[in-house]
Structures are given as C-alpha cells and as structure tokens.
Amino acid sequence: MAGTLDEDKVKNWFQTQTREVAAPADPAALEVLLARRSDPSVAERAVRSGALAADGIPLPPQELIDWVGGGDAHVFQTVGLLNFWQLVVYARLQSDQRVLEPGCGCGRNARYLAPFLSRERGGYEGFDLHRPSIDWASDHVSRRYPNVRFGFADIRNTNYNPNGSLFDADYLFPYESGTFDVVFLPSVFTHLTRPGFEHYVREIARVLVPGGRLLSWHFLLDDVTRERVRAGASALPLEEFDEVSWAMERDNPCAAIAFEDAFVLETLASSGLQPQFVAHGTWSGRVPDGLVDAQDRILAVRTD
Numbered sequence: 279m280a281g282t283l284d285e286d287k288v289k290n291w292f293q294t295q296t297r298e299v300a301a302p303a304d305p306a307a308l309e310v311l312l313a314r315r316s317d318p319s320v321a322e323r324a325v326r327s328g329a330l331a332a333d334g335i336p337l338p339p340q341e342l343i344d345w346v347g348g349g350d351a352h353v354f355q356t357v358g359l360l361n362f363w364q365l366v367v368y369a370r371l372q373s374d375q376r377v378l379e380p381g382c383g384c385g386r387n388a389r390y391l392a393p394f395l396s397r398e399r400g401g402y403e404g405f406d407l408h409r410p411s412i413d414w415a416s417d418h419v420s421r422r423y424p425n426v427r428f429g430f431a432d433i434r435n436t437n438y439n440p441n442g443s444l445f446d447a448d449y450l451f452p453y454e455s456g457t458f459d460v461v462f463l464p465s466v467f468t469h470l471t472r473p474g475f476e477h478y479v480r481e482i483a484r485v486l487v488p489g490g491r492l493l494s495w496h497f498l499l500d501d502v503t504r505e506r507v508r509a510g511a512s513a514l515p516l517e518e519f520d521e522v523s524w525a526m527e528r529d530n531p532c533a534a535i536a537f538e539d540a541f542v543l544e545t546l547a548s549s550g551l552q553p554q555f556v557a558h559g560t561w562s563g564r565v566p567d568g569l570v571d572a573q574d575r576i577l578a579v580r581t582d
C-alpha cells in the first residue's frame with residue numbers, strides 16, 4: 279500500500295529528529311547516562327579520556343553542520359558525542375584500534391574519536407562525497423591528528439550528489455582487506471538505495487578484520503513500523519519504493535529510506551557479518567521519545 283506524502287511532515291522531519299536525539303552535551307550529564315549502561319567501565323574510560331572536549335577542534339561553518347542534518351552547534355556536538363559513545367559502548371571500540379566511517383561528513387563523530395584513539399596504534403579513516411566537508415575535516419582534524427584521515431570520492435546519490443561520476447554500487451573502498459577493527463555508519467544506510475547498500479555491506483565485510491564489528495544506523499520496516507507508517511503515526515512519512523524498501527520521496531529515494539529488517543539482517547549475514555542485536559530508535563514512535571537515537575541500530579560481527 280502506498281502511503282500519502284504529507285508535506286508538513288516532510289518539512290518537520292529533520293527538526294523532529296534532532297529534538298528526539300537531544301540530550302545534554304555536557305560531560306557530567308553524559309556521565310550519568312553512561313553510568314546506566316551495562317558496561318560503565320568501558321564508557322567511563324572514554325569519558326575520562328578527555329574526548330568529550332573534542333580537544334580544541336573548532337566548530338565547522340554552519341553550512342557543513344547543515345550538510346549532516348542541521349541544527350545548531352549544541353545539536354551538532356550532542357549527536358557527535360552520542361555517536362562516539364555508542365561506538366565505545368556497543369562496538370567496544372578500544373583506543374588502539376582502527377576505525378572506518380563511510381559517509382563521515384565534516385567529522386562530527388571524528389572530532390570525538392580523534393583524542394580518544396592512540397596516536398601510535400589507533401587510527402581513523404573517513405570518506406564522503408562532499409568535498410567541502412572533507413577539506414574542512416582534513417584541515418582542522420587531520421592536521422592536528424595525522425592518524426585521523428579523510429578522503430573524497432565523487433559518488434552519485436540522488437539527494438547529496440545527483441551528478442556524481444561514480445556509482446555507489448561499484449565503488450571499491452580504497453583500503454586493503456582486513457584493515458579495520460570497527461566500521462560505523464550513523465545515518466548513511468538511511469540514504470542509500472538497495473544496490474548501494476548491498477555493495478557497501480560487502481565492502482565493509484572485506485575491509486573488517488575477522489572479529490571486527492559493524493555498527494550501522496537504519497530505518498527498519500517490520501510489522502510494527504509498517505503499520506505505524508500506514509497509520510500516519512510515524513514521524514517519518516514513507517511510501518513503498520521497491521520490494522524491500524520504502525522511501526520518503528519517490529523521486530529522491532536517498533532523502534530518507536527504510537528497508538525491511540529481514541532483508542537487512544540477511545544481507546549482513548550473507549556477507550559474513552553476524553547481527554548481534556537490533557536497538558530500535560524513536561523514528562516510528564514505537565519506543566518513547568527521549569531515548570538516545572531516532573534511528574535503529576544494528577551491531578554485527580565479522581565471523582569467518
């Protein structure tokens with residue numbers, strides 16, 4: 279059944295999203311949140327590492343903040359901090375490990391990872407299709423942290439780069455196989471259609487070490503979320519796009535796209551990435567507002 283596209287809901291969507299993830303971006307408040315998690319010892323190490331201060335990295339210009347979802351400086355910092363925190367708590371990131379972030383934007387998350395990672399043994403690579411974001415991050419983060427690096431690729435995307443010269447479904451990640459301990463993608467698989475998603479999963483499995491972890495963000499369709507979208511009860515209005523996905527805008531599916539959860543879990547598993555858990559976000563209204571993330575998250579481990 280195709281849903282009806284509600285213009286006001288579309289306009290309100292990103293505002294709603296930022297409200298839902300809003301949590302205090304100050305270390306003391308975050309520490310309280312962290313203390314409630316199952317393994318506070320790991321989280322506390324991250325807090326104490328000083329990573330919360332982003333170690334003097336300046337804020338990017340507003341247009342680069344807008345590129346990764348908008349909001350003011352407070353929202354920008356809060357989201358980056360919470361993404362970093364989830365990486366430490368859920369994916370068990372250690373400071374001597376190597377991290378990849380496809381779709382890294384201007385380094386909203388990298389600014390918190392940089393002071394956390396060991397300069398000698400840890401490292402971060404990010405790539406994105408937006409050259410101004412990559413240039414800014416290289417100038418302001420890599421210059422200070424040479425083990426945190428950013429790369430540009432002119433990948434086509436209906437929403438972000440409609441005239442790009444490279445197809446996402448063909449793009450070979452420019453890293454050797456088995457390079458990374460952790461790969462993470464906050465709010466990136468929610469902007470790729472099926473062929474790009476399937477190809478990126480294969481590339482991620484290739485560049486992860488055995489035992490490496492993938493933490494990815496999604497809009498997942500199941501009986502509950504499909505029904506809520508049909509009833510207009512979801513903050514994200516969607517209509518059927520293809521046999522495995524529903525999109526917010528049919529002509530621009532990469533604006534926001536949701537996939538059947540069984541398809542996502544099967545795609546991961548068939549590439550050797552065994553899903554460990556799904557944490558539902560607030561986007562469909564199935565869990566109450568005030569939890570940390572609007573999007574659903576999956577942790578998967580490369581098993582060989």
Ligand SMILES: C[S@@+](CC[C@H](N)C(=O)[O-])C[C@H]1O[C@@H](n2cnc3c(N)ncnc32)[C@H](O)[C@@H]1O
Pocket residue numbers: 345346347361380381382383384385386387405406407408433434435438446463464465466469470474
């Ligand atoms: C909502 S933003 C999230 C950015 C970043 N992950 C964060 O959490 O701050 C989505 C990002 O994905 C990038 N992007 C979209 N399609 C991509 C693709 N196929 N490959 C790499 N980056 C992509 C966009 O340019 C944008 O920077």
